[in-house]
Amino acid sequence: MKFFIDTANLAQIEEANNLGVLDGVTTNPSLMAKEGIKGEENVKNHYLKICSIVDGPVSAEVISTEFDGMIKEGIELAALHPNIVVKVPCTKDGIRAVKHFTDNGIQTNCTLVFSVGQALLAAKAGATYVSPFVGRLDDISSSGIELVAKIVDMYSTYGYKTQVLAASIRSTQHIIDCVEVGADVATCPLSAILGLLKHPLTDSGLATFLADFKKVQE
Numbered sequence: 001m002k003f004f005i006d007t008a009n010l011a012q013i014e015e016a017n018n019l020g021v022l023d024g025v026t027t028n029p030s031l032m033a034k035e036g037i038k039g040e041e042n043v044k045n046h047y048l049k050i051c052s053i054v055d056g057p058v059s060a061e062v063i064s065t066e067f068d069g070m071i072k073e074g075i076e077l078a079a080l081h082p083n084i085v086v087k088v089p090c091t092k093d094g095i096r097a098v099k100h101f102t103d104n105g106i107q108t109n110c111t112l113v114f115s116v117g118q119a120l121l122a123a124k125a126g127a128t129y130v131s132p133f134v135g136r137l138d139d140i141s142s143s144g145i146e147l148v149a150k151i152v153d154m155y156s157t158y159g160y161k162t163q164v165l166a167a168s169i170r171s172t173q174h175i176i177d178c179v180e181v182g183a184d185v186a187t188c189p190l191s192a193i194l195g196l197l198k199h200p201l202t203d204s205g206l207a208t209f210l211a212d213f214k215k216v217q218e
């Protein structure tokens with residue numbers, strides 16, 4: 001399973017990248033706003049900075065809600081760097097835009113997906129990635145991971161090439177759940193990725209090894 005980091009924070013992106021296991025980055029307008037990035041030029045420069053840190057797909061989301069605006073924005077974003085993936089909401093205009101980008105060789109991430117039906121449309125439009133939002137479904141007492149599992153099954157049954165990118169991941173357990181249902185990618189906060197390292201037996205085992213090593217040195 002591939003790991004993307006779900007942030008626009010450069011320090012966190014660098015920290016995750018330095019682990020050597022990072023495959024890409026996802027952002028959204030809320031994450032950009034959280035970093036105080038304002039204005040078209042600053043946003044574009046920020047994407048370029050992210051692309052200079054990570055050698056992998058970087059999702060950049062369009063703001064327009066109608067087809068023509070999405071196409072204009074997406075073409076500009078894709079021209080920034082070969083690793084930019086244009087992130088498009090799963091709406092009527094969004095699906096049209098995904099198909100247009102697919103036909104023109106631009107990679108896409110179809111986002112804000114909350115149902116198998118939406119994921120079916122994204123795949124038929126040729127999306128590179130589909131993003132079911134796990135945490136936001138859990139927030140309303142619906143199982144986000146169950147949706148990821150259903151999409152993985154449906155794509156496997158019909159042979160769709162669209163990669164299932166589990167988004168809105170909130171915890172380390174969510175990552176483990178994604179592994180169990182066969183998500184292609186999980187985009188996660190840094191804290192959830194680092195949580196995978198935590199095990200008390202690793203800590204106590206290492207402490208014992210170091211203590212025993214000291215004994216043989218004496």
Ligand code: E4P
Binds near residue numbers: 111131169
């Ligand atoms: C990433 O592609 C999504 O925009 C993001 O994971 C949403 O996460 P949230 O539900 O925690 O805001």
